[in-house]
Amino acid sequence: MDSTIKFTANGERRSVTTDSERALLDVLREDLGLTGAKYGCGERECGACSVLVDGRRAFSWRTPVSKVVGKTVVRVEGLGSGEKLHPVQEAFLAEGAFQCGYCTAGMIIAAVGMLAENPKPTDAQIVAGMDRNICRCCAYPDILRAVRRCAGRNRGAEVRP
Amino acid sequence: MIATKTLSTTRRGFLNVLGAGIVIAVAPETARAQVAPAGGRGRGGGGRGGAGGAKTVAARLHIGQDGIITVMTGKVECGQGARAELTQAAAEELRVGADRVRLVMADTGLAPDDGGTSGSQSTPSTVPAIRRGCSAARGLLVALAARRWEVDAKTLEVRDGKVSDGAAGARSLSYADLAADKDAEKLLAGAIPADVVMTPVESWKVMGTSVARPNGRDIVMGAHHYPSDVSRPGMLYGRVLRAPAYNAKLASVDLGPAKGMTGVVAVQDKDFVGVAATTAFLAERALEAIAKTAKWEDPPAQPSSEALYDYLRERVRGGAPKNPFADEVAKAAKSLRQSYHVAYVQHCPMEPRAAVAEWIDDKLTVWTGTQQPFGVRGALAQALGVAGDRVRVIVPDVGGGFGGKPTGECAVEAARLARGAGKPVSLRWTREEEFTWAYFRPAGVIEAEASLDDRGGLATWNFTNINSGGNEVQSPYRVAKNQARFVGSEPPLRHGSYRALAVTANTFGRESFMDELAVLAGRDPLEFRLAHLEGGRLRTVLEEAARRFDWASRVKDKRADVGVGLACGTDKGSYVAACAEVVADRKAGTFTVTRVCQAYECGKIINPANLMRQVTGAIVMGLGPALREEMRFAGGKILNGNFADYEVPRFADLPELEVHLLDRADLASAGAGETPIIAIAPAVANALFAATGVRVRQMPIRLGKAKAN
Known part of the structure; x- marks a missing residue:
């Protein structure tokens, strides 16, 4: 049954008339052309579809679009402003914290969500906070370094040759 | 532009x-x-x-x-x-x-x-x-x-x-x-x-x-467009009807319920049945509607993962191989015979197979995630009955491959749907489809037998890989009488290439067996290996890993439930050695890999940072099949085709990781996407033995309640 769903995506008001049971991920990708968030598992296990809903990480493939009515959705494409990257994006780029990069959007969103709650996480807290995201290329050491960098640790240090 | x-x-x-x-x-x-x-x-x-x-x-x-x-x-x-x-x-x-x-x-x-x-x-x-x-x-x-x-x-x-x-x-x-x-x-x-x-x-x-x-x-x-992100004007989203089990044939299906839905196209071409719709959600509903009408013939009886290794052994092509050195083994003061098992594992790249197919007149363009664009062009031409020069395959940078995407099945399905629908179609396999209908790294059985001479050196070596492949089946160690070979069997699952493919199984078998022989000879595992290695690139990385890990002192550390192990190997012109430390929890029957130190050499390094990422990534990815990854199946069905039940490495699995790259300007550059994955599993198994006295002869390596052996 189609209904009109209104929500905010990065400051822009969006209105979509569609079946309210559809996944937020599908609506973002198919209706709004926002392909940053990815399908990875369909079971809340890998985090590739992560977006922020009212500042908290949500698995958009498992979030019916009806659940975000009136809420604010932030995707990886909307983190920075124009050409300026968000600090977490900067850190991932600086550390080369990706290989194929398919999980990267979800990783960055998870890191942004985690750092909003705890700006100075320990390594153990980073691991706990990021552990719901899978990187099959296993770029975990580089991602860990990128998140540490955001937390103001190892800034400038450990730069690889 | x-x-x-x-x-x-x-x-x-x-x-x-x-x-x-x-x-x-x-x-x-x-x-x-x-x-x-x-x-x-x-x-x-x-x-x-x-x-x-x-x-x-x-x-x-x-x-x-x-x-x-x-x-x-x-x-x-x-x-x-x-x-x-x-x-x-x-x-x-x-x-x-x-x-x-x-x-x-x-x-x-x-x-x-x-x-x-x-x-x-x-x-x-x-x-x-x-x-x-x-x-x-x-x-x-x-x-x-x-x-x-x-x-x-x-x-x-x-x-x-x-x-x-x-x-x-x-x-x-x-x-x-x-x-x-x-x-x-x-x-x-x-x-x-x-x-x-x-x-x-x-x-x-x-x-x-x-x-x-x-x-x-x-x-x-989030601006890069992976194959599954490609969008074309008027594009529909596809889904394909899958059999409930391998080798189950479609008897009948009624496309009527799907055809009755607005915005849905249903396509059948012999056994191929699929739908395409204006949204993926609608395609899913349409597929559910026709799946309810599908009748399937009962599939033949098929083996289960429980009985896998016996199944492979019993079906060895040419019968069970004999040890040509049986007489020497019988006379030797010390000899050993062991079997090692390696499970089926899956690549599960984060981006499942995906393709967007578009026909314009009789020309077909397919954007897809494959490691073989020209091969897939040929496959499309053949499957769709068009000339090769009418087909164009474009592969945007892909969301992971690991040897798992050489084929074009998803591309062919998308092209069939697009032809039937008369519109471009995007098809992205679900994770379950990827787990079930892609293919696996072959499972294998390694049968090894060796004898030692009076001085504790290798005298005979007989090594057979059943089913998983012959790459690097030959041992790099010096031995007087040596036979190593690969023999095929009847694989119960579809298998194919994977990062380093059979070299992981062969290295796991050989390096575990070498460790057991070192114990038999009463020698340190490093010393025993070095005694059988000529000078050269493999010896150099082994010595480097041992030195950096401080093997000589760590091996003397006699803390309960803590152990170190090492392994080395070569593949495709590059060389690797890994040292690992594990800490076991005997009561819980579990263990943790706490430290890994790996040395790697692939000739002249072209891009140091990228090489470092490949090597660290390979080590951590290699921990998956070493510790947990194993496809379970029965009756033609995959039993753990999802990330909740098939547990790939995560952040929490990260050991303390130390990688040393040897840059050899005097040698040609070799590829490094595969070899760094081969040494971690045997290093872990050997460390677990050192920690507990329990020798686990299979991947994944599980401690459980096993007693020291």
């Missing part, structure tokens, strides 16, 4: 979807020259970089009159870093910075066939192929400048894309100036000379440095 006057609108349409930053144009005659007949793939060969490669300079690169350099390769970027490395190769020979080169990859309409992206071949084969093409181009442009200035080409210098007259000093011409020369096009259309010279290592400026992934910024911005 290069405005080439010969560019047709249709071609421009193609080019525009290549993605941000890589919009290019080449003369259509160049592209057309690359289109081979369907199925006409040659065998790989180093000479031109794979299956034919580029025969002419123009087929390898295009220098725009605006100075933009576009280099073309049939290789695929799937996370291994080929885009950076191949860009470096071109930049080095063209004497420009890496940021001046745009690399068009894996587009059968534009790029030469450099062979599939597999077997660690991009480095040893495609890097030289690109270097030769670009070096030849530089030579031709220099010759053009020399002719114009009427000087000897040898007196000219090339720096930063400019040819300058060293003698006169003041004169210079950019590549763009030279590309505008009336003779340039004709010259670049010439063959790449066989004797073209490549820049020696000591003069490298771009190769050997850590050039970042060229489209890294797009990746962190």
Whole structure:
């Protein structure tokens, strides 16, 4: 049954008339052309579809679009402003914290969500906070370094040759 | 963007979807020259970089009159870093910075066939192929400048894309100036000379440095379009009807319920049944509707993972292999016979198989995630009954491969749906489909028997790999009488290539067995290995890993439930050794890998940071099949086809990780996407034995309640 769903995506008001049971991920990708968030598992296990809903990480493939009515959705494409990257994006780029990069959007969103709650996480807290995201290329050491960098640790240090 | 006057609108349409930053144009005659007949793939060969490669300079690169350099390769970027490395190769020979080169990859309409992206071949084969093409181009442009200035080409210098007259000093011409020369096009259309010279290592400026992934910024911005992100006007979303079990045949199906839904197209072509709809959600509903009507014949009885190893053993082709050294073994004071098991595992790249297919008239274009764009073009032509030159395959940088995406089944399905629907169709396999209908790294049984001489040295060695493959089945250790071989069986699951494929199984079997033989000989595992290794690259990495890990003191650490182990091996011209520390919890029957120190050498390093990522990534990925990954199946069904039940490595699995890269400027560069994965599992098994006295002879390595043995 189609209904009109209104929500905010990065400051822009969006209105979509569609079946309210559809996944937020599908609506973002198919209706709004926002392909940053990815399908990875369909079971809340890998985090590739992560977006922020009212500042908290949500698995958009498992979030019916009806659940975000009136809420604010932030995707990886909307983190920075124009050409300026968000600090977490900067850190991932600086550390080369990706290989194929398919999980990267979800990783960055998870890191942004985690750092909003705890700006100075320990390594153990980073691991706990990021552990719901899978990187099959296993770029975990580089991602860990990128998140540490955001937390103001190892800034400038450990730069690889 | 290069405005080439010969560019047709249709071609421009193609080019525009290549993605941000890589919009290019080449003369259509160049592209057309690359289109081979369907199925006409040659065998790989180093000479031109794979299956034919580029025969002419123009087929390898295009220098725009605006100075933009576009280099073309049939290789695929799937996370291994080929885009950076191949860009470096071109930049080095063209004497420009890496940021001046745009690399068009894996587009059968534009790029030469450099062979599939597999077997660690991009480095040893495609890097030289690109270097030769670009070096030849530089030579031709220099010759053009020399002719114009009427000087000897040898007196000219090339720096930063400019040819300058060293003698006169003041004169210079950019590549763009030279590309505008009336003779340039004709010259670049010439063959790449066989004797073209490549820049020696000591003069490298771009190769050997850590050039970042060229489209890294797009990746962190979510702007890169993976195959599953490609969108075409009017595109529908597809789903395919799958059998409830392997080898279950479709008896009947009623497409009526799907056809009755607005916005849905249902397609049947013999056993192929699928739907396409305006949204993925609607396609799912339509598929559910017809799946309810489908009748399937009962599949034949099929083996389960519980009985897998006996099943493979009993079906060995040619019967159970005999040990030709049985007499010596019988007489030897000390001998040992063991079996090792390696489970089926899955690649599960984060991006499942995906394809977007579009027919325009009788021409088919498919954007898909595959490691073999030219092979998939052939497969599409054959399956759809069209000529190869009517099919174009484009592979945007892919969301992971690991040897799991050489085939084109998803591309073929998307093309069938698109033909049936009369509209472009996007098909993205679900995770469950990927787990079930892709394929697996072969399971294997390793049977090993060896005897020792009076001094505790290896006297005989008999080593058989059943089912999983023959790569590096030969032992690198010195032994008087040696037989090693691979024998096939009847694999119950569809299997195929995987990062390092059988080398992991063969290394796990051999390095576990060597550890057991060291115990039998009463010698330290490192010392026992070194006693059987000639000087050379493998010995060097083993010694380096042991030294960095401080093996000599750690092995004396007698803390309860803590142990260290090591392993080494080689594959595809590169060498690896790993030392691992594990801490066991005997009561819980579990253990943790706490520290890994790996030394790796693949000749001259082309991109240190990328190599480091490949090696660390391979170690952690290798922990998956070492510790947990194992496909379970019964009755033709996969029982754990999801990430909740099939547990791949996560952040929490990270050990303290130390990697040492040995840079050998005197040796040719070998590929590094595979070999760094092979040593971790046996190092862990050996460490677990040291910690607990329990020898686990299978991957995944589970401690459980096993008693010391």
